[in-house]
Amino acid sequence: MKHSMIILAALSLLAVGCSKEEVSTYDTSLCCLNLWVGTQAGAVYENTTYNYSYAYEEGDVTFYAQISGMPSNHDRTFRLEAYGDDLERMGNTIRTEEYVIPAGTIGGTYQVHFNSQLLSDPTLFTTENGCIHFRMVSNDDFSIGTEDHQSFTVVLKNYLAKPDNWDTANFPRVALSRFFGTYSRVKYQFMIEHLQLIDFDINYNTQTSYDEETNVVSYSYATYLQQVMQRALNEYNETHETPLTDEYGTPVTF
Numbered sequence: 271m272k273h274s275m276i277i278l279a280a281l282s283l284l285a286v287g288c289s290k291e292e293v294s295t296y297d298t299s300l301c302c303l304n305l306w307v308g309t310q311a312g313a314v315y316e317n318t319t320y321n322y323s324y325a326y327e328e329g330d331v332t333f334y335a336q337i338s339g340m341p342s343n344h345d346r347t348f349r350l351e352a353y354g355d356d357l358e359r360m361g362n363t364i365r366t367e368e369y370v371i372p373a374g375t376i377g378g379t380y381q382v383h384f385n386s387q388l389l390s391d392p393t394l395f396t397t398e399n400g401c402i403h404f405r406m407v408s409n410d411d412f413s414i415g416t417e418d419h420q421s422f423t424v425v426l427k428n429y430l431a432k433p434d435n436w437d438t439a440n441f442p443r444v445a446l447s448r449f450f451g452t453y454s455r456v457k458y459q460f461m462i463e464h465l466q467l468i469d470f471d472i473n474y475n476t477q478t479s480y481d482e483e484t485n486v487v488s489y490s491y492a493t494y495l496q497q498v499m500q501r502a503l504n505e506y507n508e509t510h511e512t513p514l515t516d517e518y519g520t521p522v523t524f
Contacts, residue, residue, distance in 0.1 A: 318424055325386055347370050360390075399427055430458060449472070449495065455517055465499070
């Protein structure tokens with residue numbers, strides 16, 4: 271009898287433990303939503319850049335969202351709101367979505383969209399950069415994220431600018447100069463014309479030659495792109511009296 275009581279007591283404790291575990295698995299009563307631009311692995315950049323001149327109509331800025339609570343057994347959604355001094359001048363160019371964090375997941379990769387054709391003034395951000403910020407609209411599912419993950423910033427340009435990763439890049443990213451040499455506006459325009467790539471990243475670790483969604487190329491594919499540009503430059507120089515020369519009067523090389 272005594273042994274039976276001990277066994278029953280042990281089973282009761284096990285049942286209580288299982289019950290608590292089952293509840294905590296989907297306890298989403300306290301769940302923060304962290305937002306950032308950078309890398310999916312969690313590297314947070316101070317800001318990212320969007321250039322209206324790089325897309326004829328609509329282009330994208332990628333951001334990441336991840337909860338700091340438990341996953342849910344149902345889909346949860348969130349929205350963004352834009353704010354900042356430049357919002358009035360370019361707010362109509364922005365398109366956001368109802369973003370979804372699917373059941374059983376803790377986050378994902380998302381985009382904010384900008385449409386160049388909707389700029390009220392085509393000369394906006396051609397002589398000075400703009401700036402726009404994004405934060406989550408409060409809802410019943412999420413509270414604001416941890417410090418440095420509550421909003422993100424997009425620097426706005428509308429001219430052919432030197433890519434941020436031309437001279438330096440954080441590993442495993444590789445600087446564009448490693449393959450394409452010293453930057454010049456003429457060189458970059460020539461590259462865009464022949465490669466149809468703008469503001470792309472080179473990643474030493476990626477195995478995919480070119481990921482269209484993230485605009486990332488592999489190290490080996492970057493070598494191929496370098497060869498493409500060398501052939502294009504040779505063809506140009508052979509068919510023109512003057513070799514391709516940049517805005518500083520220096521012949522372009524790759």
